[in-house]
Amino acid sequence: MSSPDEKPGPLAGLVVVEMAGLGPVPLAGLILAEMGARVVRVERLSKGQPFLSLPQQFDLDRHGREILRVDLKQGAGKALMLDLMARADVLLEGFRPGVMERLGLGPEGVLARNPGLVYGRMTGFGQDGPLAERAGHDLTYLALTGVLHAIGPREGKPVPPLNLVADYGGGAMFLIAGVLAALFEKGRSGKGQVVDAAMVDGASMLAAPFFGFLASGFWRERRGSNLLDSGSPFYDTYECADGLHVAVACLEPQFFAEFCRLLPLDPGFAATQYDPATWPAMRAAIAARLARRTRDEWAAHFGDTDACVAPVLTMREAESHPHNRARAGHSTVGELMRPSPAPRFVRTPGEVSALPVHDLHATLGAFGLTRDEIDALASGGVVGR
Numbered sequence: 001m002s003s004p005d006e007k008p009g010p011l012a013g014l015v016v017v018e019m020a021g022l023g024p025v026p027l028a029g030l031i032l033a034e035m036g037a038r039v040v041r042v043e044r045l046s047k048g049q050p051f052l053s054l055p056q057q058f059d060l061d062r063h064g065r066e067i068l069r070v071d072l073k074q075g076a077g078k079a080l081m082l083d084l085m086a087r088a089d090v091l092l093e094g095f096r097p098g099v100m101e102r103l104g105l106g107p108e109g110v111l112a113r114n115p116g117l118v119y120g121r122m123t124g125f126g127q128d129g130p131l132a133e134r135a136g137h138d139l140t141y142l143a144l145t146g147v148l149h150a151i152g153p154r155e156g157k158p159v160p161p162l163n164l165v166a167d168y169g170g171g172a173m174f175l176i177a178g179v180l181a182a183l184f185e186k187g188r189s190g191k192g193q194v195v196d197a198a199m200v201d202g203a204s205m206l207a208a209p210f211f212g213f214l215a216s217g218f219w220r221e222r223r224g225s226n227l228l229d230s231g232s233p234f235y236d237t238y239e240c241a242d243g244l245h246v247a248v249a250c251l252e253p254q255f256f257a258e259f260c261r262l263l264p265l266d267p268g269f270a271a272t273q274y275d276p277a278t279w280p281a282m283r284a285a286i287a288a289r290l291a292r293r294t295r296d297e298w299a300a301h302f303g304d305t306d307a308c309v310a311p312v313l314t315m316r317e318a319e320s321h322p323h324n325r326a327r328a329g330h331s332t333v334g335e336l337m338r339p340s341p342a343p344r345f346v347r348t349p350g351e352v353s354a355l356p357v358h359d360l361h362a363t364l365g366a367f368g369l370t371r372d373e374i375d376a377l378a379s380g381g382v383v384g385r
Contacts, residue, residue, distance in 0.1 A: 017084055096133055
């Protein structure tokens, strides 16, 4: 197929069709686009009330894509989608199981036309199982994996970790990993396949080491009682004199010893770091010391050390932190300040996505449609101008 000028990045030349949605699929589309893939986001022509509607300059669910609005209720809309998928390398969809099949765009028919397509499916519960067709969100999936139970203070309730763990970590990241693995395998077999990515599966896999900790007896299933869940006083956050916080994460003995020396803390605590019987007194002593100075004073005090103390920054503050500035960790697109693309590639770097492109003739022309064919589809209300 013909294509617009390729973008820079390791995935340059890859063509991805993304069925519009919320959450992990759009994040996956953004990341693939910033790795160089050409991503065409297909949105429904009929407009319902969106769950979340942002001005275009702030809507990263659409940045870096070519936007194509299609009436999927028309036979011509379905035929157009089949043509696009026949020429694409990857499809990303995040509907409930059976929706794409009811649209006539399920993997069986699509793969018959394009046996090399990697058909990426993203759901909460997977394509099968008793909960497959149930609605849910990040918190739902975390609750069913055991992960949510482990997050929160000892005497408090489980705390939602934003929607990062199941939705974006267990969802978008595992969808991308599955798609890239399928593309690698396709390089050997020449065949595409379906990738069944489920947020409940991905969130569980993210917690795999903790299942090992639990089985070994190292981990207790009580919040705030373990080494990494705020149970230990040397892995927690503390309030400072100005009401802001620092994060203390000196897990290893050499780092904790450095922390004790610089705080300063009774050297006896360093010798009993991993004895839970000493933790209440240790925590009280750390809290009392850290409450004497402001967050930024402590950040400066510990800044050039290995004591593993960091200021708890807001997202806006993070952009101006010297390390993030030195690595150009944030980029600006118009009025939007956002994280820069990650990971970084030394030989084939990607680029920050620009605003979405709305050019019907360029998008469909790259899939082989003529101008007359495109104009006919627009006149018939199959695609939006």
